[in-house]
Every structure is written in C-alpha cells, then in structure tokens.
Amino acid sequence: MEKEILNVIENSSKILIITHVNPDGDTLGSASALKSFIGDKCDILIQIEDNFQFPSTYHFLPHLNNALNFSTLKNRYDLVIALDCASIDRIIAPAREIFDNCENTIAIDHHKTNKGYAKYNHVRGGISSTGEVLYDLFKIWNKEITKEMAIGLYSAILTDTGCFKYESTTSHTFEIASNLSKIGINTSEIADLCYTNKPKNLVLFQNYLITNAVFCLNDKIAYTLITKEIQEKFQAKDEYTEGICETLRSIRNVEAAFVLKETQIGTKVSIRTKDLDATKIAGHFQGGGHKRAAGCTIKEKLNKASEMLLGVTKELL
Ligand SMILES: [Mn+2]
Numbered sequence: 407m408e409k410e411i412l413n414v415i416e417n418s419s420k421i422l423i424i425t426h427v428n429p430d431g432d433t434l435g436s437a438s439a440l441k442s443f444i445g446d447k448c449d450i451l452i453q454i455e456d457n458f459q460f461p462s463t464y465h466f467l468p469h470l471n472n473a474l475n476f477s478t479l480k481n482r483y484d485l486v487i488a489l490d491c492a493s494i495d496r497i498i499a500p501a502r503e504i505f506d507n508c509e510n511t512i513a514i515d516h517h518k519t520n521k522g523y524a525k526y527n528h529v530r531g532g533i534s535s536t537g538e539v540l541y542d543l544f545k546i547w548n549k550e551i552t553k554e555m556a557i558g559l560y561s562a563i564l565t566d567t568g569c570f571k572y573e574s575t576t577s578h579t580f581e582i583a584s585n586l587s588k589i590g591i592n593t594s595e596i597a598d599l600c601y602t603n604k605p606k607n608l609v610l611f612q613n614y615l616i617t618n619a620v621f622c623l624n625d626k627i628a629y630t631l632i633t634k635e636i637q638e639k640f641q642a643k644d645e646y647t648e649g650i651c652e653t654l655r656s657i658r659n660v661e662a663a664f665v666l667k668e669t670q671i672g673t674k675v676s677i678r679t680k681d682l683d684a685t686k687i688a689g690h691f692q693g694g695g696h697k698r699a700a701g702c703t704i705k706e707k708l709n710k711a712s713e714m715l716l717g718v719t720k721e722l723l
Contacts, residue, residue, distance in 0.1 A: 408546045411526050414510055418485035421448040422504065425489055426496040428644045429453070429460055431565025431600060433490035436514075436536045438467040439558030440489065443549065449474050449483075451501055454644070461645040466599045467561060468554050476500060485510045488524060490536040492517035492694055514539055519685065519694035534574040537562025541582050556589040561596055568652070569597070572698065611640035612650050615665070619654055627719060628654040629664035631708050637668075651678040651699075662687070662719050666712055673704045673711035682722060690718045 415421065423440055425433040429452055437450045450473040452460045464470060474480070479500060486508045491497055492515060497505050505511060513524035516539050518531030530539050537559045544551050551559070563583060567575045570583070587593050619630040630650065632642075640646070647665055654663035655678040662684075665676040675693070677684045677700045684700035691714075693702020704711040 407526065407528055408543060411512055411514075411528055411543070412547050414485060414512065414526060415444060415487075418510065419447060420483045421485045421487065422483040422508075423448060423450045423487050423489060424491065424497055424501055424505065425450065425452055426491045427453040427498050429464075430490075430648070431464060432535045432537055432562045434460070434464045434467055434470060435558040435560070435562030435565070436489045436540050437473075437558070438469050439537070439540060439555040439562070440487065441469045442552060442555045442558065443544065449480070451475070451479060453498060453501055461643075461648075462605065463600060463603055463645070464561070467558055479504070483508055485512065487512045487514065489514055489540075490517075491515060492520050494523040514543070517694070518696065532574060534572070534576070534579045535563045535566035537566065538579055538582060541586075551586070551589060553589050553591060556586045556591045557596065560586045560591055560593065561600060564593075564597065565600055569601075574696070605646075607640050607642070608646045611636075611642050611646050612653070614640070615650050616653055621660075622716070623720065623723065625657065625659040626661045626723060627664075627716065628657060628660045628662075629666060629712060629715075630654065631712065632665065632667040633708065634668050647676065651676045654678070655680065661723060664712075664715060666708055666715070668708050669703075671703065672706055673708055675702050675704060675711065675715060677701060682719075686722055687715070687718055691715075 421444060423437045425437045441448050441450050452473045452475055454460055481504060486505050488497060511524040512526045515529045516533040516536050520529045533539050541559050615630045619628050621628050651663050651665045661680050662682055663678045667674045677687050679698050683697050685695055688694055688700035688702040691702040691704050693700060695701055
C-alpha cells in the first residue's frame with residue numbers, strides 16, 4: 407500500500423490536500439510537509455467553519471499562507487489526500503463533494519477509529535500523530551526530508567503529543583524528533599511559535615471558562631459550558647477552546663473533563679480523560695477519537711447535553 411500511494415501521487419497531475427475541519431497543528435503541519443514534498447502540482451485546503459481564519463498560531467508553517475479556503479477552492483483535481491481526518495465527516499461541503507467525486511483518494515491518518523473511507527487508506531491507529539505516520543512514509547519511500555518538510559513534521563508531532571507527554575509518545579517518536587532536529591530546524595523557536603504566541607483574548611476567554619467550571623462526584627468530573635453569549639463577549643474563534651479541556655483534566659482527582667460548546671446544530675463536546683476510555687463516552691453519541699482525547703456532537707441544547715453526558719460518564723466511572 408505504501409508504494410501504491412507514492413505511485414498514485416507521482417502519476418497525478420493536480421492534487422488537493424485536505425486538512426480536517428477546525429484544523430490543529432498535526433493536520434496543518436502534515437499538510438505543510440506533504441505539500442513541500444509534492445511541490446507545485448498540489449494545493450492545500452484549510453476547512454474553517456463560519457469562515458473564520460485558520461489558527462493564527464500556525465501561520466509560520468511553510469505554504470499555509472497560500473492555502474485555499476472554501477471561497478477560493480477550485481474543482482479540478484485527479485487526486486485528493488485527506489490528512490489526519492478520522493472519518494469522512496471531518497471533510498465537509500463543498501470539499502466533501504470534490505472528495506466524493508474524485509476517482510483517486512488517499513487517507514493518511516493515525517486515529518484508531520478510522521475505518522478507511524478513501525480508495526487508498528494508510529491508517530496506523532495509535533501512532534502519536536499523522537506527522538509521525540508521514541515521516542515513516544517518506545523513509546519507506548526513500549525520500550530526503552528537507553528542512554522545510556522537517557518544520558511541518560516536527561510541529562505536527564510536537565502539538566499532537568502534547569509536547570511529548572501523551573502515552574502515544576514512543577522511543578520511535580523521540581528518534582524521529584531527534585532526526586528532525588539533526589536536519590537543522592530550530593526546535594525551541596517552533597515550540598515558542600506554537601505555545602507562546604497566543605492572542606490575548608484567547609487567554610482571557612480560557613481563564614473565564616476555567617473560573618466558571620463545574621465540578622461533581624468529588625471532583626472526578628469537571629466541565630465548563632461555552633454559550634453563544636460568551637463566545638461573542640470574547641470574540642472567540644473556534645481555536646480558542648483548544649487546551650481548556652487539558653487544563654481541567656490536569657486537576658488532581660479529575661478523571662473526566664468536558665468542554666461543551668453551543669453551536670448551530672447543538673452542542674459540540676470535547677472529552678479528556680485519565681484512566682477512563684474517552685472513546686466510550688464519545689461513542690455513545692456517535693463521536694470518536696483517542697483513548698484519552700475524544701469528541702462528539704450532541705443535538706441538544708447545552709444544559710440537556712451536559713445532563714446526558716454526565717449520565718453516561720457516571721455509569722462508566
Ligand atoms: Mn492528529
């Protein structure tokens with residue numbers, strides 16, 4: 407399958423890389439590296455709901471400033487590659503239409519819940535990041551990893567492992583990080599760009615949500631609710647919620663942390679856990695993800711959704 411994927415890439419004349427909706431460092435870093443490898447015949451699409459800008463944190467990644475969004479999306483590709491998209495739902499209209507109508511499609515991913523929705527699927531569930539999967543592919547293909555590619559790959563791995571903290575971080579992950587560092591990238595500068603370059607409103611918004619968090623079952627469960635009103639008050643972009651759930655989980659005794667956000671179609675839920683399997687909670691509401699980090703959407707208002715979520719979690723605890 408690895409060789410087949412390279413063949414398809416080499417034999418295609420116009421390629422679209424799709425990052426997942428509400429993109430993170432892994433999907434964007436991987437897209438940046440793959441675009442560096444493929445070159446001019448390839449475009450990157452960044453899917454942002456509500457036409458927000460993509461997270462300003464990641465503007466430093468090569469090629470992303472020339473990436474397409476829904477309003478500049480073209481419709482002439484003979485190959486579409488989805489990166490870090492756990493399911494087809496992570497690709498939304500109008501990109502979904504292009505994906506569905508394209509003869510050749512590739513999915514490269516690391517989510518255990520990925521069932522393989524593309525023509526060619528390279529899914530390695532449990533690996534730290536799509537960045538790591540992609541690095542291994544370049545090695546299997548015997549391709550040189552340039553400094554430009556290394557910036558994207560390192561950013562992807564750094565952010566998706568929570569700075570090498572999560573249990574998906576293996577000796578191989580560190581080996582890759584070491585090899586990327588040998589290529590000559592500035593790892594401390596990349597870490598600064600990813601983590602000490604936040605918009606002021608983001609920090610104030612997160613601080614507000616932590617201050618107003620609710621704790622129950624002797625602090626085993628912690629959650630916070632994001633109403634439309636609060637989002638407007640802090641002019642919060644989608645990316646602003648990233649990290650709140652981790653902060654709640656970092657509290658002693660907390661076993662499960664949730665961030666519930668009011669959206670047009672109901673309540674979007676982020677789940678972070680310690681020993682509990684987060685995919686079991688998310689799966690109850692047709693969501694998915696990883697063992698300690700998962701998500702789902704509940705088609706109910708905030709308060710009703712939080713009741714349902716607490717009910718399911720209390721059963722599992
Ligand atoms: Mn990922």
